[in-house]
Amino acid sequence: MTGAELEHYCLDRGYRNFHGIQLYKWIYNRFAENFDEMTDLPLSLRKLLNEEFVLDYFKPIKIVYSGDRSAVKYSFPIDKTCIEAVVLSDRNGRTSFCISSQAGCPARCLFCATGRIGLIKNLTKEEIINEIYSLIKLHKIPDSILFMGMGEPLLNYTNVKKTIEMLHDAGIGFRKITVSTCGIVKKIHDLALSGLRPRLAVSLGSAIEEKRIKLIPISKYNDLKALKKAVIFYREKTKRRVSIEYTIIKDVNDTTKDAHALADFAKQAGTHVNVIRFNPVDGNDLCAPRAGKVNQFKTILKDRGIEVSERYRRGADIRAACGQLVPDRI
Numbered sequence: 001m002t003g004a005e006l007e008h009y010c011l012d013r014g015y016r017n018f019h020g021i022q023l024y025k026w027i028y029n030r031f032a033e034n035f036d037e038m039t040d041l042p043l044s045l046r047k048l049l050n051e052e053f054v055l056d057y058f059k060p061i062k063i064v065y066s067g068d069r070s071a072v073k074y075s076f077p078i079d080k081t082c083i084e085a086v087v088l089s090d091r092n093g094r095t096s097f098c099i100s101s102q103a104g105c106p107a108r109c110l111f112c113a114t115g116r117i118g119l120i121k122n123l124t125k126e127e128i129i130n131e132i133y134s135l136i137k138l139h140k141i142p143d144s145i146l147f148m149g150m151g152e153p154l155l156n157y158t159n160v161k162k163t164i165e166m167l168h169d170a171g172i173g174f175r176k177i178t179v180s181t182c183g184i185v186k187k188i189h190d191l192a193l194s195g196l197r198p199r200l201a202v203s204l205g206s207a208i209e210e211k212r213i214k215l216i217p218i219s220k221y222n223d224l225k226a227l228k229k230a231v232i233f234y235r236e237k238t239k240r241r242v243s244i245e246y247t248i249i250k251d252v253n254d255t256t257k258d259a260h261a262l263a264d265f266a267k268q269a270g271t272h273v274n275v276i277r278f279n280p281v282d283g284n285d286l287c288a289p290r291a292g293k294v295n296q297f298k299t300i301l302k303d304r305g306i307e308v309s310e311r312y313r314r315g316a317d318i319r320a321a322c323g324q325l326v327p328d329r330i
Contacts, residue, residue, distance in 0.1 A: 002162070003169045015045055027055070028170040031137060058134040062328065064318045071315030075327055076134065078103060078127055081120050082327040085131055085149055086320045087139055090312075094143045097135050100325070101128060101160050102151025107182050107218045109205065111247050112323040113281040114150045123151070125162040132167070145172065148180040148201070150325050152218075154187035164196050174198050180245065185222045188230040192237040200234055201274070202227070203245045206253045207261035215253070224265065231269045242271045245311075247323065248297060249278045250289040259297050263304035273301055273308045279321040 001009065006027075007020030022040055026032040035041075035049040049055075061082065062075035072087045086098040104120035105112070123131070132145065145167065147153040153160045164177055177198040181188065188200070205215035213220045219227075235242050244266055248254050266273050275298055277288040289297075294310070301308040315321045 071320045073320040084325045096144045097142045098146045100149035101153040107152045110215045113326040122156040125159045128163045146178045154181045154184040183222045183227045185226045185230045192234040197238040201243045207265040244273045247276045254289045259300035266306045275310045
């Protein structure tokens with residue numbers, strides 16, 4: 001529940017709104033594990049809460065550490081399936097949570113293992129929050145939260161939006177939250193108008209329409225022209241930088257023509273480009289280009305005046321890198 005919902009809950013049962021505020025702080029700021037800990041709440045309210053709710057955190061059924069300890073992958077059971085979430089740490093001690101918004105994914109991107117299993121279920125806002133707070137209990141409050149795990153966040157828009165609101169209420173700023181999408185145009189507009197201001201990352205696949213549709217089939221309903229307008233609208237409305245996430249694949253989208261098409265899109269949309277070397281997934285024979293080819297691609301972008309970076313690979317050895325998440329139990 002949000003802070004407002006907890007206040008309404010208390011008021012509807014004859015308690016004061018400040019009891020809802022206290023309850024909220026116990027759950028979202030102090031990470032209470034049961035209602036009996038909440039000693040500043042009336043005993044009668046604590047008894048009522050125990051009768052109506054269970055305050056519990058997800059327990060991981062599997063934990064895998066990368067060889068260099070920069071990534072930890074957790075599998076959490078939800079209903080009759082499970083989801084995966086990843087905690088990433090850099091050499092400066094900064095921590096990021098890569099979280100899932102769906103079990104499976106309906107987008108079916110060619111370069112993503114999650115998409116191969118299709119959509120199993122949308123996570124509720126309570127399940128997404130539980131996922132995040134379970135990771136906080138295991139680690140610490142993260143420096144950033146990335147909706148880059150399993151699922152297309154904007155195809156679970158209502159629950160993701162509510163989750164962002166709840167995180168912001170708990171003191172996690174919008175700048176620390178990134179929503180990654182394969183380009184759901186209408187929902188990008190909706191998010192821009194929501195009053196929330198998370199960072200936005202768009203997985204493009206290709207800036208050549210025919211290639212993009214092959215790589216991201218759902219993009220046939222969200223063409224490049226409409227996507228460019230949506231990105232510009234989001235950037236102008238929220239005053240946030242938008243990043244293009246470009247998974248570069250050998251002999252698929254790594255040519256000079258591809259680089260110039262991407263530069264055109266990024267320049268017109270006013271975006272940063274983050275190049276991601278393709279990470280191996282089962283079921284296809286795609287692979288990443290050699291390092292020299294990637295550098296040539298980046299040089300073309302830089303020469304065109306595009307701000308470009310390359311995402312450091314973390315977790316690939318445990319199938320926890322970009323595009324590799326798929327649960328053992330589906």
